Amino acid sequence: MTDNSRGEILVVDDDAMSRRVLAQLLSAAGYDCRVSKDGSEALDIIHARAPSLLLLDFDMPGPNGAEVLRRLRSDKHLTVAQIPAIMLTAHGSEESEVSCLQAGADDFVTKPVNAAVLRARIETQLRLRSMRQQLERQNAELEKWRRDLERDLAAARLTQQSLIPQKPMVLPGWQVATCYRPVIQVGGDIYGWLRMKDGRILFWIADGTGHGAAAALLTTLAKLLFHHGSGEHDTPASLMEAVNHDFSSIFGARSFMTAMCVALDPATGQGGVVGAGHPPLLVVRSAGKTQSIPSVAPPLGLIKRPAFSETRIDLEPGDAFLLYTDGLFPWSKDERHRLTPQQLEKLLNHSAPSAEALLNGILAQTAPENPAKSAPDDLAALAVRRVAEQ
Numbered sequence: 001m002t003d004n005s006r007g008e009i010l011v012v013d014d015d016a017m018s019r020r021v022l023a024q025l026l027s028a029a030g031y032d033c034r035v036s037k038d039g040s041e042a043l044d045i046i047h048a049r050a051p052s053l054l055l056l057d058f059d060m061p062g063p064n065g066a067e068v069l070r071r072l073r074s075d076k077h078l079t080v081a082q083i084p085a086i087m088l089t090a091h092g093s094e095e096s097e098v099s100c101l102q103a104g105a106d107d108f109v110t111k112p113v114n115a116a117v118l119r120a121r122i123e124t125q126l127r128l129r130s131m132r133q134q135l136e137r138q139n140a141e142l143e144k145w146r147r148d149l150e151r152d153l154a155a156a157r158l159t160q161q162s163l164i165p166q167k168p169m170v171l172p173g174w175q176v177a178t179c180y181r182p183v184i185q186v187g188g189d190i191y192g193w194l195r196m197k198d199g200r201i202l203f204w205i206a207d208g209t210g211h212g213a214a215a216a217l218l219t220t221l222a223k224l225l226f227h228h229g230s231g232e233h234d235t236p237a238s239l240m241e242a243v244n245h246d247f248s249s250i251f252g253a254r255s256f257m258t259a260m261c262v263a264l265d266p267a268t269g270q271g272g273v274v275g276a277g278h279p280p281l282l283v284v285r286s287a288g289k290t291q292s293i294p295s296v297a298p299p300l301g302l303i304k305r306p307a308f309s310e311t312r313i314d315l316e317p318g319d320a321f322l323l324y325t326d327g328l329f330p331w332s333k334d335e336r337h338r339l340t341p342q343q344l345e346k347l348l349n350h351s352a353p354s355a356e357a358l359l360n361g362i363l364a365q366t367a368p369e370n371p372a373k374s375a376p377d378d379l380a381a382l383a384v385r386r387v388a389e390q
Helices: 016-028 039-048 065-073 094-102 115-145 149-163 212-230 236-251 341-346 355-366
Strands: 008-012 032-036 053-057 085-089 107-110 174-181 189-195 201-208 257-264 270-276 281-284 290-293 311-314 320-324 379-386
Touching (some): 008 016, 008 039, 016 053, 016 115, 032 039, 039 053, 039 065, 053 115, 065 085, 065 094, 094 107, 107 115, 115 236, 149 212, 174 189, 174 355, 189 212, 201 212, 201 379, 212 257, 236 257, 257 320, 281 341, 290 341, 320 355, 355 379
Parallel strands (some): 008 032, 008 053, 085 107
Antiparallel strands (some): 174 379, 189 201, 257 270, 270 311, 281 290, 281 320
């Protein structure tokens, strides 16, 4: 069972029996639990010591659940204003659901309470609260660093470098090559790899909106979400669904990022590809052909429940795939047109003897390093090639 002992929940309900039943249910699930008989008392308790989560009855005498939440959400102390709140309602109608959400509730549960549903929604809100707190701490650090721009960027660069793999992955039978070039010292692109529950290797890449410290914060979140999701999901589609859900829950539609991942079985060369608003994955066949796999779903964070579909690929010895961000698409000489994915395909060297040669060859044509002129966008790329049989 999940260890919930650190989650303190305040139950606010004017019905004594309901309070007692809910308190027993939550205590049995491992939560610390406090109770309150009405909204006024609850406000006093919260200001004395804020709980981790608020379980609040909608219909109460005095300040009802909606009024209590409105007061909390307007509180000057963020610790109070951002307390996750699940509203309890006996109505179960669409109008009641809308009222709960408009009042500031993060979720709602209809009475009579289903214990399993309640526990699941509490665990979700507490997990999101923990992730939000991590982001707030990181954001506070970035804001502090920005007071001195040079020191800010130098410190942020060190932080982001710790998130991005410094050396290509060593995988028997495979070659991995990488490239990372931010526009300034920190950027909004990130990539990585991790081992999934079923033993496959997940190669992933993401591109957050913007540049600089704000974009770097999104890359921190991207790594956190991908690594968190890999421990709970065993398919790239379900992993993307989890990343999108948590990203949307944290930012709403205020920020978004594109992403693509490949779940690779190193033993067989079989893989599953899922993209979200990201440039197409390019599969470079040693026979001289290129397979382009586009993103079917929109960028992460734009909508709450997009449909993620997985495309299967089979990599034979000598085949490779290329994950990259849109920084690989340079502007034309007159700077009015950008290279397209179709044009990029024609620049690939299918006979490249290694992943590094494949990646360096495409970079030399699309993004040569030129100190005299900075690139217009962050760039990250990842080439993975199955070693050709001797």
